[in-house]
Amino acid sequence: MEHSYATALWKIIGAGTAPKRAISQLREHLALRGRLALLPRIARAFARHATRERAKNTLTLSVGAQGAAEAKREANALLAGMHIDRHDVETVVDETLVGGWRLEGREYLYDASYKRYLLDIYRRMTNRV
Amino acid sequence: MDSSAVEKIIREIEQFTPQSEVEHVGKVTAVGDGVVAIDGLSKAVMSEIVLFEETKGKKLASAMDTQNELYGLILNLEEDSVRATILGDTSRVSEGMTVKSTGKILSVPSSEELLGRVVNALGEPIDGKGPFKKTTLMPIERQAAGVIFRKSVSVPLATGTKAIDAMIPIGRGQRELIIGDRGTGKTTVAVDAIINQKYEPAETRPICIYVAIGQKESKTARITQQLREEGAMDYTIIVDAPASAPAALQYLAPFSGVAIGEYFMDKGRDVLIIYDDLSKQATAYRQLSLLLRRPPGREAYPGDVFYLHSRLLERACRLSEEKGGGSITALPIIETQEGDVSGYIPTNVISITDGQMFLVTDLFNKGIKPAIDVGISVSRVGSAAQTKAMKAVAGGIKLELAQFRELEAFMQFASDLDKATADRIESGRRMVEVLKQKNGAPIPLEKQVAALYAAGHAFFLDVPVNKVTEVEKQYVDFLDGQYSKALGEIKKTGLLSEDMKKTLNKAMGEFRLAHPELFSLAK
Numbered sequence: 001m002e003h004s005y006a007t008a009l010w011k012i013i014g015a016g017t018a019p020k021r022a023i024s025q026l027r028e029h030l031a032l033r034g035r036l037a038l039l040p041r042i043a044r045a046f047a048r049h050a051t052r053e054r055a056k057n058t059l060t061l062s063v064g065a066q067g068a069a070e071a072k073r074e075a076n077a078l079l080a081g082m083h084i085d086r087h088d089v090e091t092v093v094d095e096t097l098v099g100g101w102r103l104e105g106r107e108y109l110y111d112a113s114y115k116r117y118l119l120d121i122y123r124r125m126t127n128r129v
Numbered sequence: 130m131d132s133s134a135v136e137k138i139i140r141e142i143e144q145f146t147p148q149s150e151v152e153h154v155g156k157v158t159a160v161g162d163g164v165v166a167i168d169g170l171s172k173a174v175m176s177e178i179v180l181f182e183e184t185k186g187k188k189l190a191s192a193m194d195t196q197n198e199l200y201g202l203i204l205n206l207e208e209d210s211v212r213a214t215i216l217g218d219t220s221r222v223s224e225g226m227t228v229k230s231t232g233k234i235l236s237v238p239s240s241e242e243l244l245g246r247v248v249n250a251l252g253e254p255i256d257g258k259g260p261f262k263k264t265t266l267m268p269i270e271r272q273a274a275g276v277i278f279r280k281s282v283s284v285p286l287a288t289g290t291k292a293i294d295a296m297i298p299i300g301r302g303q304r305e306l307i308i309g310d311r312g313t314g315k316t317t318v319a320v321d322a323i324i325n326q327k328y329e330p331a332e333t334r335p336i337c338i339y340v341a342i343g344q345k346e347s348k349t350a351r352i353t354q355q356l357r358e359e360g361a362m363d364y365t366i367i368v369d370a371p372a373s374a375p376a377a378l379q380y381l382a383p384f385s386g387v388a389i390g391e392y393f394m395d396k397g398r399d400v401l402i403i404y405d406d407l408s409k410q411a412t413a414y415r416q417l418s419l420l421l422r423r424p425p426g427r428e429a430y431p432g433d434v435f436y437l438h439s440r441l442l443e444r445a446c447r448l449s450e451e452k453g454g455g456s457i458t459a460l461p462i463i464e465t466q467e468g469d470v471s472g473y474i475p476t477n478v479i480s481i482t483d484g485q486m487f488l489v490t491d492l493f494n495k496g497i498k499p500a501i502d503v504g505i506s507v508s509r510v511g512s513a514a515q516t517k518a519m520k521a522v523a524g525g526i527k528l529e530l531a532q533f534r535e536l537e538a539f540m541q542f543a544s545d546l547d548k549a550t551a552d553r554i555e556s557g558r559r560m561v562e563v564l565k566q567k568n569g570a571p572i573p574l575e576k577q578v579a580a581l582y583a584a585g586h587a588f589f590l591d592v593p594v595n596k597v598t599e600v601e602k603q604y605v606d607f608l609d610g611q612y613s614k615a616l617g618e619i620k621k622t623g624l625l626s627e628d629m630k631k632t633l634n635k636a637m638g639e640f641r642l643a644h645p646e647l648f649s650l651a652k
Contacts (some may be wrong), residue, residue: 009414050157052168055156056168084613093185096186096188096189096192104154107153107154107155107169107170108152109151109153109154111152115184115189115192116150117191118189119189121141121142122193125138
């Protein structure tokens with residue numbers, strides 16, 4: 001129940017309704033139905049929903065420990081081609097990548113890491129593909 | 130690793146220029162009971178295969194140690210997420226794991242290499258005999274052949290069981306349900322049908338596929354061993370989704386089996402497929418559907434449980450000559466509870482199939498094996514496929530047995546019977562004995578014809594009831610030795626000519642003369 005209210009609240013705020021107005025309308029609606037007790041649970045569900053949405057839209061650039069500068073340059077060139085501001089991208093160093101980079105977010109994964117490449121070779125050699 | 134392989138790897142690494150590979154991905158938000166909720170993957174399609182990325186965050190050495198890749202099957206497309214079932218070990222999936230779209234619909238490998246092998250529901254070998262070298266991928270979900278590409282059932286499929294071949298004949302391309310309580314011999318009837326195919330000429334012998342769903346591993350191992358000992362594994366494939374396998378694999382196994390069968394059917398071959406059993410598949414599907422939060426219906430099965438079985442069994446058919454003339458004959462098995470055939474799943478499958486054979490506990494307990502109740506068993510299309518020879522000898526058996534059962538019930542109240550009634554009862558008793566058969570001992574068609582011809586001509590009337598099976602066996606062995614040419618002709622032509630009838634009459638006379646001690650009731 002609270003999940004549906006939180007999703008609805010997220011949608012009407014996303015559609016342009018002022019947050020303050022949206023919340024007061026929700027409060028009135030709940031009061032009318034005698035469900036005001038749901039409000040704290042709706043708030044928690046709303047926070048969870050927001051975290052999820054943020055995670056969905058966040059772009060993460062992981063670069064290997066070796067050649068990090070070059071990897072960032074390559075990834076930034078790709079971001080420019082996609083009209084994404086590099087400030088919108090969270091950059092982390094991932095030593096397990098061996099080298100190269102990996103950009104993940106908004107339902108896409110660009111993997112140019114050495115780890116992927118080496119694993120591909122290993123799998124081909126051991127007939128695991 | 131040999132030096133050439135090492136050189137190859139070094140060469141590949143030297144030529145490496147980092148290039149990004151773009152993939153459509155999602156993230157696992159919840160996992161439990163073999164089902165995962167995935168955020169993202171908005172472009173995913175129904176029945177698509179997704180790949181769980183287990184190597185993220187792992188060091189290269191550890192990533193290399195990862196077992197085979199773990200896949201999932203998308204079963205629910207929701208507003209902003211998808212739900213998938215894990216085709217493997219659930220404990221390998223964790224929240225936040227990246228899931229990659231593959232753009233592929235679930236397929237299983239199929240080729241002649243699968244013959245004699247045991248595979249799981251994903252078509253992967255599980256018999257320790259190594260991977261397959263060259264296979265063709267067959268989609269597990271495929272539209273059944275349309276009306277214009279089909280041909281009516283007209284070629285018989287001999288099961289080697291007298292009661293079936295005589296009274297409930299099965300044709301190639303038919304779907305005949307085997308239904309009964311637990312422990313009534315359903316699997317035995319099906320396995321005997323597979324074994325019996327060894328008597329078929331190699332060019333017309335059907336490829337047999339035994340799909341074990343939710344069965345004990347020991348039972349499947351026993352069946353595999355039996356088929357191997359009988360030489361039937363040469364033309365048989367076993368698809369195994371044991372009781373210990375995840376519900377998703379038990380649900381998929383019959384579809385994998387038929388997909389493998391379609392590979393052979395498309396090549397013009399005949400296929401016999403046994404689904405043992407669809408009740409367990411329905412239960413697995415119910416479990417999966419409830420976990421996927423689909424609305425439950427009658428007996429908590431989802432609303433599309435009928436479609437689950439109809440779309441599976443519709444794929445059994447006989448193709449027209451233009452399409453190669455191949456066929457898939459399906460023998461689905463359904464287990465009933467306390468003989469109740471009016472349950473949800475039994476009635477569904479009864480209505481889908483082209484006939485059913487009921488196996489009854491009472492008959493089984495009386496020692497009548499196979500325990501087929503011929504009174505309520507029926508084959509709706511098989512008679513068109515029955516050989517003329519079998520038709521000639523089997524015509525009156527069903528009626529005779531029905532009258533015998535009626536009189537047998539009446540006999541319990543009547544002390545004095547007229548001669549005609551007493552004769553009919555005696556004849557019926559002997560017919561029941563003739564139709565009895567041992568487990569794992571299918572009988573070729575020509576021998577069945579000879580035995581039933583003898584039974585229909587009062588040959589066993591002078592034999593004590595408890596000796597009929599033994600005398601029948603001796604008579605058939607006698608024919609095999611002395612009249613093998615005649616048996617061969619019945620097999621070849623499928624006819625019972627007047628000359629042949631005379632030959633069989635002569636054989637019966639000779640056998641009686643040679644073994645008068647067996648006919649001890651003769652006056």
